[in-house]
Amino acid sequence: MPIEIPDVVIDRLPVYARALASLDRQGRDVVSSQELGAQLGVTPAQIRKDLSYFGRFGKQGRGYNVKRLLEELHQILGLDRKxxxxxxxxxxxxxxxxxxxxxxxxxxxxxxxxxxxxxxxxxxxxxxxxxxxxxxxxxxxxxxxxxxxxxxxxxxxxxxxxxxxxxxxxxxxxxxxxxxxxxxxxxxxxxxxxxxxxxxxxxxxxxxxxxxxx
Amino acid sequence: MPIEIPDVVIDRLPVYARALASLDRQGRDVVSSQELGAQLGVTPAQIRKDLSYFGRFGKQGRGYNVKRLLEELHQILGLDRKxxxxxxxxxxxxxxxxxxxxxxxxxxxxxxxxxxxxxxxxxxxxxxxxxxxxxxxxxxxxxxxxxxxxxxxxxxxxxxxxxxxxxxxxxxxxxxxxxxxxxxxxxxxxxxxxxxxxxxxxxxxxxxxxxxxx
DNA sequence: CCTCGATTGCGCAATTTTTCGCAAATGTAG
DNA sequence: CTACATTTGCGAAAAATTGCGCAATCGAGG
Incomplete structure (x- = not known):
């Protein structure tokens, strides 16, 4: 039932998290998969597909709330603890x-x-x-x-x-x-x-x- | 014509080379893909397929000559120079x-x-x-x-x-x-x-x- | 309230990578 | 010289991963 999540996907999540943390420090509120992808050198489709394993975090026409997505990723990866x-x-x-x-x-x-x-x-x-x-x-x-x-x-x-x-x-x-x-x-x-x-x-x-x- | 060699394959070659160098130091003359795979935690088929991109280095029924294959890999990877x-x-x-x-x-x-x-x-x-x-x-x-x-x-x-x-x-x-x-x-x-x-x-x-x- | 440009989530297709399976070859032992 | 146990190389199947296409949705601006 809990579909298997590929290791490659897990390996990319910390990269997304780091980019989001940087955007957050810059005061950005939202970001699209397009922009995030350009920044990281991955396709927007890949980012969306990766995230879709874990839930629906974005908003059509807008993109992702930076703080929200960062928090979700931290939780997913277990980075919300020591x-x-x-x-x-x-x-x-x-x-x-x-x-x-x-x-x-x-x-x-x-x-x-x-x-x-x-x-x-x-x-x-x-x-x-x-x-x-x-x-x-x-x-x-x-x-x-x-x-x-x-x-x-x-x-x-x-x-x-x-x-x-x-x-x-x-x-x-x-x-x-x-x-x-x-x-x-x-x-x-x-x-x-x-x-x-x-x-x-x-x-x-x-x-x-x-x-x-x- | 020169079929594209996947990056993942190139990434594995140095691992093979290192294992072969170690076997060579131990005085081993030949090794099978089976044994090499067990040592490295990859399947024998993968090793054989990876190597097959570059030539035919093994001998049926025997395996690979350690020194020979190591040299070939060094040449392939450009490790034969500074x-x-x-x-x-x-x-x-x-x-x-x-x-x-x-x-x-x-x-x-x-x-x-x-x-x-x-x-x-x-x-x-x-x-x-x-x-x-x-x-x-x-x-x-x-x-x-x-x-x-x-x-x-x-x-x-x-x-x-x-x-x-x-x-x-x-x-x-x-x-x-x-x-x-x-x-x-x-x-x-x-x-x-x-x-x-x-x-x-x-x-x-x-x-x-x-x-x-x- | 309607239209429009933007953007997600996701089914599905395409591509890439791994694994399988086996004929051909090799060496050994009798 | 033959039989046999091994093991390669490689085509083809299977599995994994990536990318496409688009309906649905969102917010802004009339």
Missing amino acids: WRMVVVGVGQLGHAVLSYGGFAPQGFDIVEAFDADASVIGKQIGDLVVKPVAAMREALAGQHIDIGIVATPAAAAQQVIDALVESGVRAILNYAPIAAHVPRHVRVKDIDPVLSLQSMTFYLKSDLAHSPPK | WRMVVVGVGQLGHAVLSYGGFAPQGFDIVEAFDADASVIGKQIGDLVVKPVAAMREALAGQHIDIGIVATPAAAAQQVIDALVESGVRAILNYAPIAAHVPRHVRVKDIDPVLSLQSMTFYLKSDLAHSPPK
Whole structure:
């Protein structure tokens, strides 16, 4: 009965939400799928179809009320509450993740940090103290953690992911360059700039060099 | 005549290449689409179909020669040569990008870094000195840059991207939370952990809390 | 109250992507 | 040399996703 909503649709909703938030800050009250689409580089039809999975939010002849739609999307995506995350791996990358200011304002709170290396264990970063990854199970036993961020070397990543899953984490943001194995009830999103670069080079390579933009 | 190759296929090739590189390091000589698929979580049929866009690399009854296929993929993707990149924006994030050790070994060299902030201009990072973004056009005028990495605040990003494009860059790795506007001959890949998190929460939200893994 | 330009929601068609199924080929073992 | 267990490559079917077309609706302006 509750028709299946495609993953691709879910992936686009946060993009819409971000654009709407920006419009809202600019004081815009309404926006059409046409205009939103032009701004985001997607077709108006796609936006309307995507939204139609969840309800009827627009008004014919007018478009969408920015505040209203933004709120709906937040609710749909579960962005109307806080999410608790832990970071595993506090090297260069993990450090950057921990100091990144973009998570907290969106309701994503990092509440623990773990590492295997004695030289960073005990170190204070922001208001967290890095704990030994060996003691992760115990440290997480009492609390509810929604999301695990994996920023370890590739060799350690699968092991860490297994431990996170056993600790009840149901979503993983994986910065390690591996294809993670997880049970079906766990979501994984990979962040891998190298893969992104490596697919773009395919197109660069085949472009005839230096052709001036038309 | 040269049938169009879907973007999704190109996006998967680097994943295959990485898995093959790993198998090669482990000393494996051949691998079947079955095994490779199991390792990566994709169907064997998909791997075979993807590869079939580019040629016939396997042997019936045996599978694929690991070294051979890896080399072919490198050639297809243009990974058999160096790519020159610049970083714009040397804040927390840009700094992490500059110090990240994962680009160079794959042939992605960062050859310039720019920022708008006087407090970082002139600073030395690795063997680069941060130059003023205002002088980017001149600095890039002589050289050929393949890829621009944008790690500026959102407000500056589009402007920076325009400048990169005018300087001849044909691919952009965009860390800024905006939907970039570029001419059709320019490729963009976005890296945005917040969007990834925001789509995962949709599934977390609707999961009934604490259901034990089956 | 009527007309008009704009815009949604949605059924349906078109397109894209994935999966299936199997003939042909390969290597091994007897 | 034959039988057999594998596994590829690829055409064709199936599934997923996107885009089209248009009736219904809305608000503005007479």
